Amino acid sequence: MTPSHALAALGAMTGREVVRFVQQRGRLISALVRPLLWLIVVAAGFQNVFGISIIPPYQTYTPYQEYVLPGLTGMVLLFHGMQSSLSMVYDREMGMMRLLLTAPLPRWFLLLAKLMAGTLLSVAQVYAFLAAGYLLGVGFPPGGYLLALPAVFVSGLMLGALGLLLSVYIRQLENFAGTMNFVIFPMFFISSALYPLWRLRESAAEAIYWLALTNPFSHAVELVRFAAYGQFNPISAGVTAGCGLAFFLVAVVGYDPQRGLIRRKGGG
Amino acid sequence: MTGERNGGDRDPVLDVRDVSKSYGAIRALDGVSLRVDNGEMVALLGPNGAGKTTLFQLLSGLFVADAGSILIEGHDIRHNAVPALAAIGIVFQQPTLDLDMTIAGNLRFHARLHGLGRRLARQRIDEELARVGLTERRADAARQLSGGNRRRIELARALLPRPRLLLMDEPTVGLDPASRADLLDHILRLRADRHLGVLWATHLVDEAERADRVVILDRGRVLRSGTPAALVEGSATATLSDAFLRLTATGATPA
Numbered sequence: 001m002t003p004s005h006a007l008a009a010l011g012a013m014t015g016r017e018v019v020r021f022v023q024q025r026g027r028l029i030s031a032l033v034r035p036l037l038w039l040i041v042v043a044a045g046f047q048n049v050f051g052i053s054i055i056p057p058y059q060t061y062t063p064y065q066e067y068v069l070p071g072l073t074g075m076v077l078l079f080h081g082m083q084s085s086l087s088m089v090y091d092r093e094m095g096m097m098r099l100l101l102t103a104p105l106p107r108w109f110l111l112l113a114k115l116m117a118g119t120l121l122s123v124a125q126v127y128a129f130l131a132a133g134y135l136l137g138v139g140f141p142p143g144g145y146l147l148a149l150p151a152v153f154v155s156g157l158m159l160g161a162l163g164l165l166l167s168v169y170i171r172q173l174e175n176f177a178g179t180m181n182f183v184i185f186p187m188f189f190i191s192s193a194l195y196p197l198w199r200l201r202e203s204a205a206e207a208i209y210w211l212a213l214t215n216p217f218s219h220a221v222e223l224v225r226f227a228a229y230g231q232f233n234p235i236s237a238g239v240t241a242g243c244g245l246a247f248f249l250v251a252v253v254g255y256d257p258q259r260g261l262i263r264r265k266g267g268g
Numbered sequence: 269m270t271g272e273r274n275g276g277d278r279d280p281v282l283d284v285r286d287v288s289k290s291y292g293a294i295r296a297l298d299g300v301s302l303r304v305d306n307g308e309m310v311a312l313l314g315p316n317g318a319g320k321t322t323l324f325q326l327l328s329g330l331f332v333a334d335a336g337s338i339l340i341e342g343h344d345i346r347h348n349a350v351p352a353l354a355a356i357g358i359v360f361q362q363p364t365l366d367l368d369m370t371i372a373g374n375l376r377f378h379a380r381l382h383g384l385g386r387r388l389a390r391q392r393i394d395e396e397l398a399r400v401g402l403t404e405r406r407a408d409a410a411r412q413l414s415g416g417n418r419r420r421i422e423l424a425r426a427l428l429p430r431p432r433l434l435l436m437d438e439p440t441v442g443l444d445p446a447s448r449a450d451l452l453d454h455i456l457r458l459r460a461d462r463h464l465g466v467l468w469a470t471h472l473v474d475e476a477e478r479a480d481r482v483v484i485l486d487r488g489r490v491l492r493s494g495t496p497a498a499l500v501e502g503s504a505t506a507t508l509s510d511a512f513l514r515l516t517a518t519g520a521t522p523a
Contacts, residue, residue, distance in 0.1 A: 001350065005383030012380030016366070023368055095364035102328045103381040104354035104429075257332045 001105055006113075009105055014117035020087070021121055031080065031125045035072035036132055043068045043138075055196055057229035065138045070225035071193025072133075073126050073148075074217060077156045080122035082184055085163030088114070089170050101255070108252045115164055115248065119156040126152050144228035151227035154237070155220035158244030162216075165247045168254030191218040192225075216243040280339075281306050281355070281433045281465035282327070287336030289322055296322040298488040299336070304433065307463040309456060311470055311479035315516055319488040320469040321361065324437045327467070328358050341432055354382070357426030361437040361469075365418055365425075367411040371402065374410055375425050382429040389428070396424035400454070416447030423454070433465045434458075440475065452478060473509040482508070486516045 021027055043065040054060065058067075091097040100110055133139060140148065166179060188194075190212045197218070200209040212218050219239035226233035282304040289297040297319045304310045314320050325331045327338060329349045338345045343352035365374050372393060379389035397403045400420040410418065419439060426434060436455070440448040452475055459466050468479065476482045476496065483493040492499055492515060496508050503511035 002383065004385075008380040008383055008385075012377050016369070016377055019369065019373070094366075095360055095362040096366060098328070098330060098358075098360055098362075099364045099378070100381070101330060102353055102356075102358055104350050104383070105381075106350060257330060 001109060005105070006109060009103065009110070010113045010116060013100075013113045014120055017087075017117040017121050027083070028125070028128075031076060032129055032132060034079065035075050035129050036136075038072055038075070039065060039068065039133055039138060040136065055198070057226045057231045057233075059229075063138075067196075068194060069130075069133060069138055069140065070148075070228060071191070071221050073129065073152060073224050074155065074159075074191075074193050074221040075188060076126050076129050077122050077152070077159045077220065078184060078188060078217060080118065080125060081156070081159030081161075081163040082166070082179055083163075084114075084118035084122075084160055085165075085167040085170065085179070087118075088164065088167035092167075107255055107257075111164060111248070111252055111255060115157065115160045118160045118163070119153065122156045122160065123149075123152055126156070140228040141230070144230065147230055148224050148228040151223045151237075154240055154244065155224055158216060158220055158240050158247065161244045161247035161251060164251040165254065168251055187215060187217040191215050191221060193217070193221050216240060219243075279306055280304065281341055282467060283337075283339040284323075284327075285337050285339075287323070287326060287333045287338060289319075289326060289331070289333050296488050297326075297333070300485070300488070300490055301336075302483045302490060302493065304465040304467050306432070306465055307459055308481065309459045309466040309468060309479045311468050311476035311482045312485055313470060313473065313476040313482050313512060314485035315471055317487075318471075318485045320471075320485060321437060322488075323485070324358075324361075324435060324469060327435055328356065329353055354429070355432045357429065357431035357434045359419070359422050359426050359434070359436045359439045361439070361441060363418055363422070365410040365421060367409065369410060370407055371397075371410055371413070371421055372406040374421065375428060378425045379428050384429065392428050392430075393424075396427055400424050416443050416450070419443060419447070419451060420454075423451070427458075430462075431464070433467070436466065436468045438469050438471070440470070440472070448475075473507075473512050476512075477508050484512060484515055489522050491515050491522055 047064045054062075088097070091100070100114070101107065103110060127145075130139070130145060162183075166183065170179060190208060192212060197209055197212050200212060216239055219236040222233055223236040223240050226236065280303045282302075284300060284302045287297055287300045288295070300319070300323060302310070302312070312320055312323070326333050327340075327345070329345050329352065332346055340352040341355040343355070345352040366377070369377065375393045375396070376389060379393065384392065394403070397406055400423065402417060402420060402424075405413070405417075410421065413421065423439075434455070440451060443451065455466055455468065456478065458464050468475065470476055479496065481494060482496055482499055484491045484499070492502065494502065499511050500506070500508050503514060505511045505514060
């Protein structure tokens with residue numbers, strides 16, 4: 001694998017993701033409408049129900065809409081990460097996956113390229129969402145958009161790697177609804193995306209508090225939240241990067257022909 | 269076993285030795301050996317379920333054999349997958365075009381995946397499209413093509429990186445007789461023009477009859493191999509079709 005070959009392959013795979021995304025215009029719209037609905041309708045409704053006290057990284061009283069913005073950023077990444085896994089399963093059913101896996105490149109690189117391509121696309125969606133939020137008057141502090149970029153990227157990689165890992169085990173497209181129920185919803189709701197975790201503790205929901213605290217999605221959201229306010233959260237960074245790496249490595253093992261977890265029926 | 273070659277400057281481009289593969293209790297391949305030389309078309313003839321697709325999955329590195337070795341241009345696919353894969357072009361049994369992309373887009377994607385530079389990719393795409401007579405359709409979505417033309421594009425795509433070995437897994441499934449004959453003619457010309465080794469899996473005897481050599485696979489084992497004429501002679505039948513039916517119906521033992 002020469003660097004130019006690697007770059008060409010990465011470019012081709014990213015290009016294909018972008019073209020597919022643009023062709024399915026509904027995906028872009030739903031990728032934006034989903035978090036915007038939360039921002040406009042739900043967050044506005046909860047504005048007066050949830051008062052956010054001053055907790056790090058916030059240094060002053062924070063409107064709920066502003067609090068929920070990193071969480072909704074995470075939502076965009078989470079949905080897109082899962083959608084990438086859906087496209088892996090689709091490619092497998094349609095046979096495109098064979099074409100990818102028989103390219104003269106190491107398999108880990110092909111999976112990494114697929115992950116990078118998906119992540120670049122999801123970062124672009126996040127910024128489209130943030131731009132829409134800005135126009136609606138909900139935003140990060142100036143400079144926060146740039147500071148949040150690495151955090152958004154790392155979080156996108158972690159959630160994309162999770163999607164990649166799930167695609168090893170999801171046999172058919174129909175099982176995607178199950179993924180929604182058992183992965184996306186619990187990860188999103190049992191996290192710090194919608195409310196600070198101390199609120200759970202206050203409500204004596206101790207078990208859920210701990211679940212949310214160990215949820216990698218919480219850490220992805222906190223990583224983005226802290227970064228947007230110019231702070232680095234080392235624990236969240238470690239958990240997000242560590243989980244991302246672990247998910248990716250397990251996915252690579254899953255796609256390894258020696259172990260053949262991609263069963264014959266899946267068509268590999 | 270691999271005899272009846274014409275001699276000359278031929279080297280094996282594919283060398284399969286004693287390969288076995290099981291799925292649970294099912295022994296899909298049992299000690300399969302075969303070889304394909306440069307410029308030679310070998311038909312892998314077997315009824316459905318003989319293990320043809322399993323063998324192709326091993327040849328293309330999607331799975332790894334339990335035992336035995338597979339050498340492609342001297343590279344072991346198990347330990348040295350990247351150079352081995354670089355030497356092969358594959359037309360899968362299942363259609364593998366991205367139907368939403370244009371024809372040129374599908375070809376470009378493949379060329380980049382195989383590390384061809386932009387200019388070289390453009391040049392080869394033009395050449396291959398011209399060869400299959402679909403130049404004027406390059407901007408059409410793959411979805412708009414007929415089954416026969418989709419197969420031609422898949423063949424053109426497989427040839428872009430200039431492979432030494434072409435693997436075709438029942439490529440004529442679902443094609444009408446004219447497209448079938450057309451594809452086979454095309455492959456026979458290619459293997460002569462480009463010194464390309466071709467392994468063509470099929471369950472259709474009339475396709476196998478036109479190959480340089482035939483390997484008969486049944487229940488995961490190679491029953492016979494040789495030129496079509498030698499197979500007919502050796503089985504004391506009148507045609508290859510009779511020979512094939514007799515061998516696979518009686519569950520003959522490997523020769």
